[in-house]
Amino acid sequence: MKFKLPELRHEKDAYEPHIDAKTMEIHHDKHHNTYVEKLNSALEGQEKFQDKDIQEILKNLDDLPEDIRQAVVNNGGGHYNHTLFWAILSPKEVKPSDDFKKAIEDAFGSMEKFKEQFKDAALKQFGSGWAWLVLENGQLKITSTPNQNSPISQGQVELLGLDVWEHAYYLKYQNRRPDYVDAFWNVVDWSRVEQRWEQAK
Numbered sequence: 579m580k581f582k583l584p585e586l587r588h589e590k591d592a593y594e595p596h597i598d599a600k601t602m603e604i605h606h607d608k609h610h611n612t613y614v615e616k617l618n619s620a621l622e623g624q625e626k627f628q629d630k631d632i633q634e635i636l637k638n639l640d641d642l643p644e645d646i647r648q649a650v651v652n653n654g655g656g657h658y659n660h661t662l663f664w665a666i667l668s669p670k671e672v673k674p675s676d677d678f679k680k681a682i683e684d685a686f687g688s689m690e691k692f693k694e695q696f697k698d699a700a701l702k703q704f705g706s707g708w709a710w711l712v713l714e715n716g717q718l719k720i721t722s723t724p725n726q727n728s729p730i731s732q733g734q735v736e737l738l739g740l741d742v743w744e745h746a747y748y749l750k751y752q753n754r755r756p757d758y759v760d761a762f763w764n765v766v767d768w769s770r771v772e773q774r775w776e777q778a779k
């Protein structure tokens with residue numbers, strides 16, 4: 579199976595002013611596309627992996643031949659993480675249901691505390707990487723990963739992810755990663771996050 583660049587759900591300017599159209603264009607059409615191309619080229623000729631979806635591959639990294647493993651971590655992770663990121667964006671915030679809000683409050687104290695802890699994870703991720711809300715053993719947790727490493731490879735289910743690579747925000751926010759993290763909440767579709775939670779539970 580050749581992996582394909584997924585379509586965005588909205589126009590590239592749909593998340594303005596929080597995420598600008600130019601960033602969306604370069605991020606999706608160039609960066610994500612490159613991950614897809616390099617993933618396909620890493621897996622070329624690997625018969626055993628042709629029918630596998632990206633989740634299955636990333637869950638079982640040890641099955642990969644050693645000489646392509648890191649390329650798949652980087653580019654398969656890049657493909658998977660970005661696919662999730664696009665899927666949870668919305669032109670304006672779609673609020674969480676009372677049920678899901680309560681689950682977040684139970685896990686983190688309040689929605690505000692959750693956002694504070696998530697921001698902390700996003701800011702402490704040195705260099706390139708991601709901040710995540712994941713489900714692990716039935717528990718909601720905040721975590722972060724370097725580069726394109728994906729929580730799915732550590733037995734966690736990603737519910738919400740924020741790309742904190744500079745390519746995700748530098749055009750608009752330059753060095754102001756905290757402002758980008760704050761702005762992100764304006765374009766989160768919590769119904770999508772919640773769907774993932776329902777499936778993962």
Ligand SMILES: [Fe+2]
Pocket residue numbers: 605609660741743745746
């Ligand atoms: Fe990215």
